[in-house]
Amino acid sequence: MAVFCRVHGCGTQCTSPSRRLKILGNDNSRQALGALRSVSMHPTVCRTVWGSLRRYTTAAQVAALLAFGALTGCGSSGESLLPVEGQVQFEGKPLTKGTVILFPDADKKNDSKQEPRGAIGPDGRFKIVTHPSDGAAPGWYKVGVVVVQPSDPKNPYSEPRSLIPAKFGKPAESKLALEVRKDAPPKSYDLELK
Numbered sequence: 001m002a003v004f005c006r007v008h009g010c011g012t013q014c015t016s017p018s019r020r021l022k023i024l025g026n027d028n029s030r031q032a033l034g035a036l037r038s039v040s041m042h043p044t045v046c047r048t049v050w051g052s053l054r055r056y057t058t059a060a061q062v063a064a065l066l067a068f069g070a071l072t073g074c075g076s077s078g079e080s081l082l083p084v085e086g087q088v089q090f091e092g093k094p095l096t097k098g099t100v101i102l103f104p105d106a107d108k109k110n111d112s113k114q115e116p117r118g119a120i121g122p123d124g125r126f127k128i129v130t131h132p133s134d135g136a137a138p139g140w141y142k143v144g145v146v147v148v149q150p151s152d153p154k155n156p157y158s159e160p161r162s163l164i165p166a167k168f169g170k171p172a173e174s175k176l177a178l179e180v181r182k183d184a185p186p187k188s189y190d191l192e193l194k
Contacts, residue, residue: 081135082180084116084128086189088145090164094124098147098163100191102128102136102178103171110139120147128189136180142171143178145193168193 084102088095098120104110116136118126128136146169152158167173178189 080137081130081133082138082182082184083134084118084136084178084180084189086126086187086191087124088120088126088191088193089124090193095120095145095147095164095193096122096124098145100126100128101144101146101171102141102180103144104137105140105142105177108140110137110141112137112139116141120145138180138182140177140179142174143176143191144169144171144174145176145191164193 086100088098088100099117100120101115101117103115104112114130114137116128116130118128120126127134130136145164147163148160149163150156150158151161162169168176174193176191176193178191
């Protein structure tokens, strides 16, 4: 697909897929080459046929897309969310950091597409969030708890290591499960890692 320079109206054709123009010996070549050196920084300098279509999208088209998104519930899972809060204990003591992840249990008829999660605070408490809202959809979940830190304290990018047995981070091995329901009694979402 050919790309043409619009800086000086010279009509020079670019044959490179990277959209760098080859300016053939005209008086404006140095000026044009300087302007075109980085097309990615100046995307309006050159255009492809498809690029020009994207650039000239009208305000009416944008408004129509936004209206369609609002009507179809774009960005919303459509599921009602229920609050899920609890505490995680490991070896009889509250965990002071980590993440609780809920994996929908299809075997128990939970067909949710979301994987709600919550950070564990210094007191071991967590609050589940299904981005961007608090809570989780009703149903059964397998639970994973992950607590990691860098293996080398001096290098934050080193391989992470688990501070608890790795099985607790794998929903198939953790043997942790909970049911999110409307009438859940207090402490029904507390987790004891054994």
